Amino acid sequence: MSTVLGPANMARMRGITGTLVQSASYASVRNQDTRVVLKEVGIMDPYVIPEKENRPSLFSDYKKWVKYAKLRMRNTGMTAASTLGMCWRLKDFGITGRFLSESEDAYIAMNEAFAKGDRVFLEEICTPSMYQKLKGQLKDRVGRYEWKYHGIIDKPQIVSIRQGQIGGHVLVQIIVRLHSNQSMGVYDKKNKLVAGDLKNVVPVLEYIVFQRYISDPADNWKILGKTAPESSS
Incomplete structure (x- = not known):
């Protein structure tokens, strides 16, 4: 989601917010006018399909390919079932439209707020455990x-x-693949560059987990954390 501080190449695959995050704290959900405290479950299923160049080959490693094929089929089935249930409650959910656009905006906003040290905004856009991290x-x-x-x-x-x-509340988590160009610079009190370089643009690939209690009309999508494809080694 390693710490954030470091040279520019530290941002190459993890982004400004550093290490992978999985929640284990507490979240609050509004239920009409009653505030209900629920335990955060963390990332329900962190699995994501490996990038094409890292996928096992049917011909070079049959066992790994079979495992990959089963996991991919399982992911497709569970995503389809969860999508149907979610769309039944969220009539205006646009899988390829508004949500993806807003997820990119939220990702940018989180990184900008983190760079500025804006704790108030981070608390608004992230789940409690992500905010604490x-x-x-x-x-x-x-x-x-x-x-x-x-x-x-x-x-x-x-x-x-x-x-x-969870306790009668319906929770949805969506993992979004975000591949973008970014740059970062760290400056000391004398405004001297001590790490990174804003001119050094690097590709950053991250899988961001968004969460929402869809049974609560007042709840909004928030950033729960990050995940990554498991190593193929």
């Missing part, structure tokens, strides 16, 4: 951060949707 990184870091978004490389893509229930 980022707040801890903000507390530990040194220097002034600048982060720039240089545009998307591939269109945002939904790779997984999962639906579950």
Whole structure:
């Protein structure tokens, strides 16, 4: 989601918000006028399909290919089932439209807020556990951060949707693949560049997990954390 502080190449595959995050704290869900405290379940299913270049071959490693094929089939089936259940409640959900556009906007906003140290906005856009993780990184870091978004490389893509229930509340988590160009610079008190370089644009591939209690009309999509394809080795 390693700490954030470091040279430019640290941002290459993880982005400004650093390490992978899986939640284990508590979240609050509004139910009409009653505030209900629910335990965060973390990422229900962190699996994402490996990038094409990392997928096993049927001919070179049959066992790994069979495992990959089963996991991919399972992911497709569970995503389809969860999508049907979600769309039944969220009539205006646009899988290839508004949600993906808003997920990219939320990702940009989170990184910008993190760079600026805007804890108030981070708390609004992230789940409590994700916010606590980022707040801890903000507390530990040194220097002034600048982060720039240089545009998307591939269109945002939904790779997984999962639906579950917690105490009668329906929870949905969506994993979005975001592949973009970014740059980051870290400056000391004298405004001297000490890490990174805003001119050094690097590709960043991240899988962002969004969460919403869809049984609560007042709840909004929030960033729960990140995941990544498991190693093929």
